[in-house]
Amino acid sequence: MTRAGSHFLQIPGPTNVPDRILRAMHRAVIDHRSQEFASLGSEVLENLRLIFQTRSPVVIYPASGTGAWEAAIVNTLSPGDRVLMFETGHFSQLWRQQAERLGVVVDYVPGNWRRGAVATELASRLSADDRHLYKAVMVVHNETSTGVTSNIPGIRVEMDRHRHPALLLVDTISSLGSMDYRHDEWGVDVTVAGSQKGLMLPPGLSFNAISEKALSANKTAKLPRSYWDWQEMLGPNRNGFFPFTPATTLLYGLKEALAMLLEEELPNVFRRHCRHAEATRTAVRTWGLEIFCEAPPAYSSSLTAVLMPEGHDADRLRSMILENFDMSLGAGLSRLAGKVFRIGHLGSFNDLMLAGTLSGVEMGLRLARVPHQAGGVTAALQSLAPAETDLKHGTRPST
Amino acid sequence: MTRAGSHFLQIPGPTNVPDRILRAMHRAVIDHRSQEFASLGSEVLENLRLIFQTRSPVVIYPASGTGAWEAAIVNTLSPGDRVLMFETGHFSQLWRQQAERLGVVVDYVPGNWRRGAVATELASRLSADDRHLYKAVMVVHNETSTGVTSNIPGIRVEMDRHRHPALLLVDTISSLGSMDYRHDEWGVDVTVAGSQKGLMLPPGLSFNAISEKALSANKTAKLPRSYWDWQEMLGPNRNGFFPFTPATTLLYGLKEALAMLLEEELPNVFRRHCRHAEATRTAVRTWGLEIFCEAPPAYSSSLTAVLMPEGHDADRLRSMILENFDMSLGAGLSRLAGKVFRIGHLGSFNDLMLAGTLSGVEMGLRLARVPHQAGGVTAALQSLAPAETDLKHGTRPST
Numbered sequence: 001m002t003r004a005g006s007h008f009l010q011i012p013g014p015t016n017v018p019d020r021i022l023r024a025m026h027r028a029v030i031d032h033r034s035q036e037f038a039s040l041g042s043e044v045l046e047n048l049r050l051i052f053q054t055r056s057p058v059v060i061y062p063a064s065g066t067g068a069w070e071a072a073i074v075n076t077l078s079p080g081d082r083v084l085m086f087e088t089g090h091f092s093q094l095w096r097q098q099a100e101r102l103g104v105v106v107d108y109v110p111g112n113w114r115r116g117a118v119a120t121e122l123a124s125r126l127s128a129d130d131r132h133l134y135k136a137v138m139v140v141h142n143e144t145s146t147g148v149t150s151n152i153p154g155i156r157v158e159m160d161r162h163r164h165p166a167l168l169l170v171d172t173i174s175s176l177g178s179m180d181y182r183h184d185e186w187g188v189d190v191t192v193a194g195s196q197k198g199l200m201l202p203p204g205l206s207f208n209a210i211s212e213k214a215l216s217a218n219k220t221a222k223l224p225r226s227y228w229d230w231q232e233m234l235g236p237n238r239n240g241f242f243p244f245t246p247a248t249t250l251l252y253g254l255k256e257a258l259a260m261l262l263e264e265e266l267p268n269v270f271r272r273h274c275r276h277a278e279a280t281r282t283a284v285r286t287w288g289l290e291i292f293c294e295a296p297p298a299y300s301s302s303l304t305a306v307l308m309p310e311g312h313d314a315d316r317l318r319s320m321i322l323e324n325f326d327m328s329l330g331a332g333l334s335r336l337a338g339k340v341f342r343i344g345h346l347g348s349f350n351d352l353m354l355a356g357t358l359s360g361v362e363m364g365l366r367l368a369r370v371p372h373q374a375g376g377v378t379a380a381l382q383s384l385a386p387a388e389t390d391l392k393h394g395t396r397p398s399t
Numbered sequence: 400m401t402r403a404g405s406h407f408l409q410i411p412g413p414t415n416v417p418d419r420i421l422r423a424m425h426r427a428v429i430d431h432r433s434q435e436f437a438s439l440g441s442e443v444l445e446n447l448r449l450i451f452q453t454r455s456p457v458v459i460y461p462a463s464g465t466g467a468w469e470a471a472i473v474n475t476l477s478p479g480d481r482v483l484m485f486e487t488g489h490f491s492q493l494w495r496q497q498a499e500r501l502g503v504v505v506d507y508v509p510g511n512w513r514r515g516a517v518a519t520e521l522a523s524r525l526s527a528d529d530r531h532l533y534k535a536v537m538v539v540h541n542e543t544s545t546g547v548t549s550n551i552p553g554i555r556v557e558m559d560r561h562r563h564p565a566l567l568l569v570d571t572i573s574s575l576g577s578m579d580y581r582h583d584e585w586g587v588d589v590t591v592a593g594s595q596k597g598l599m600l601p602p603g604l605s606f607n608a609i610s611e612k613a614l615s616a617n618k619t620a621k622l623p624r625s626y627w628d629w630q631e632m633l634g635p636n637r638n639g640f641f642p643f644t645p646a647t648t649l650l651y652g653l654k655e656a657l658a659m660l661l662e663e664e665l666p667n668v669f670r671r672h673c674r675h676a677e678a679t680r681t682a683v684r685t686w687g688l689e690i691f692c693e694a695p696p697a698y699s700s701s702l703t704a705v706l707m708p709e710g711h712d713a714d715r716l717r718s719m720i721l722e723n724f725d726m727s728l729g730a731g732l733s734r735l736a737g738k739v740f741r742i743g744h745l746g747s748f749n750d751l752m753l754a755g756t757l758s759g760v761e762m763g764l765r766l767a768r769v770p771h772q773a774g775g776v777t778a779a780l781q782s783l784a785p786a787e788t789d790l791k792h793g794t795r796p797s798t
Binding site: 003004005006008016018019026264269272324325326327348349350351352353355356357359360362363366367374375377378381382384385386 | 403407415418663668726749752758766777785
């Protein structure tokens with residue numbers, strides 16, 4: 001089947017790569033030991049800090065987000081170290097599994113996937129840990145599998161209240177560049193992120209932002225490491241270089257992505273994602289479907305997971321939407337397979353792309369005979385209408 | 400103001416250029432006298448005929464559509480020749496003006512711009528012309544300024560009924576590759592087209608498809624010509640070459656565009672444009688606005704011009720939509736300035752892009768306080784839902 005027009009890539013990442021970034025990447029590779037490269041490297045390493053809202057170093061790996069997860073662990077922990085993690089969804093499970101494979105002992109606070117990490121549960125675990133066995137608290141900021149966020153500043157407050165010395169390691173793979181996130185202000189020690197979500201790049205790069213405390217811990221952390229070793233990175237990074245071959249064209253793209261985010265200005269980027277998430281939830285509610293996240297303060301601004309009515313298969317719906325309307329939506333993962341679908345509304349995205357996205361969902365619900373009320377798109381459009389104060393008034397061009 | 404996401408280029412051409420064509424064009428220029436070039440030239444000249452539905456030659460100019468208009472005139476007519484034209488809108492006026500500047504005498508049948516060329520009027524003019532003074536009948540198939548089509552086979556029938564020997568010259572700039580058009584079967588002598596509409600290319604190429612009768616007329620036509628001369632073109636074209644430097648990268652793009660149209664298959668391409676035009680009209684009617692074209696059989700499938708309610712300025716609406724939703728709509732031209740706006744739904748386009756487009760119009764109408772009923776988008780989505788027989792049933796992927 002030949003497809004006309006643009007594919008709607010509305011999974012919660014990788015996201016649509018804007019033309020401007022594609023063009024920036026469409027250049028020949030340069031010598032990664034040259035001065036020209038050093039300028040590129042220095043610029044992206046410097047500007048990247050603005051996105052993490054940190055003055056600390058950020059390292060860049062040619063790797064997927066899973067690699068940056070591993071880097072956060074092996075750089076800060078030793079074999080047998082105990083950490084506290086929260087079951088927020090599929091990705092918290094995978095991160096836990098990785099930690100265990102690497103020789104870390106994980107206390108995993110169970111959860112129903114529909115709420116974020118719970119501060120009261122954290123408090124009781126920290127209270128019980130008077131010997132400070134926990135070397136790290138590891139949290140997923142925005143669970144890509146569920147559209148549920150965890151309150152990172154709230155976790156920091158609780159750790160400070162207990163004067164607990166554990167490191168705070170946070171996964172922001174599907175929130176960085178889409179939702180407000182403050183590495184320094186929130187007292188995070190290692191922030192893990194990837195290129196393919198809010199940064200609007202293809203997959204292939206991932207990041208660690210590293211606090212001073214994490215750098216100190218690094219000196220005594222005994223997990224074996226080589227590729228991921230921060231010290232190997234930080235030396236060459238000071239001059240804009242890398243210890244092994246960097247993914248040059250992705251760095252060209254990163255330079256452009258950072259320019260785009262800084263031009264739009266982060267508060268506007270976050271506000272845009274907020275508006276689109278709100279409009280999406282308005283559509284879901286109008287359809288009479290259930291938003292999977294059951295705690296409104298935990299709503300994600302980058303994706304919305306929608307629960308299917310009993311007896312209706314989310315994968316059949318997604319497949320019909322793909323075949324009839326050329327739009328990819330996110331599947332339910334592991335225990336949510338077939339039960340939810342996920343609408344990605346992050347990255348390079350605007351009102352009319354969202355209108356097309358929600359229209360595809362609404363037409364799909366009708367085609368697949370999923371019980372719902374029509375009018376979700378109309379309700380979303382109403383929610384998108386700019387407030388009177390933000391309204392840009394058209395001026396008639398002179399004729 | 401920084402814009403996130405993709406611009407919606409919904410003027411009735413130039414249209415959105417698909418990634419596949421952009422990539423095809425992104426190649427170094429080759430020697431236009433080489434055998435490699437000859438293969439490219441031969442292939443596009445051959446396949447282009449399939450789009451015009453002709454076995455006759457089609458010539459390609461590095462020029463805008465206005466250039467191919469001029470080529471049609473100077474290759475077939477002599478100074479002082481009389482032609483019959485119909486006032487269908489702004490572009491019929493421009494073509495008339497061009498003919499007059501070149502020394503042709505135009506009988507211009509007046510029209511209100513809201514209907515196509517009228518067969519009864521044609522009949523009376525041809526009846527009165529028993530000395531066969533008319534050397535050509537010149538018609539715009541699809542008026543880009545109004546979204547009104549003229550019935551080309553009907554005109555041919557009328558000319559045949561009068562056994563009138565005039566040539567039939569037709570402008571298909573905004574219909575070719577979007578609406579059914581048959582150069583041979585409809586007995587057209589010169590068909591004029593451009594690259595930037597249904598062919599999904601950037602502007603820069605234009606075309607003449609040339610009947611045998613037009614080629615004969617060419618031998619005695621005395622209007623001065625050099626750049627546009629068909630004979631200069633047709634010789635080198637036989638071997639895939641051009642008499643002057645061709646626009647190589649646009650030809651790379653043309654090769655890809657033809658492949659895309661032939662893969663989708665022309666009947667599917669036309670059906671797609673029909674569906675989108677119908678859904679657009681459904682939205683316009685639901686809004687309670689008036690479709691500018693007042694004769695349903697003359698509705699265009701490539702664009703819809705919408706009449707503004709009295710006292711409301713279309714250019715202010717367009718400007719607010721551009722500023723608030725990053726979508727370009729077509730302006731009203733000359734006498735329609737400020738009175739209509741035009742929605743382009745042609746070229747590389749699909750259901751969800753249309754949904755985004757109509758959502759932008761509906762939100763714009765609300766912002767600009769243009770009196771209308773909400774719900775146009777919802778009505779359009781209902782009209783877009785595939786018929787039960789066309790429905791693609793999703794199959795659950797094996798897990």
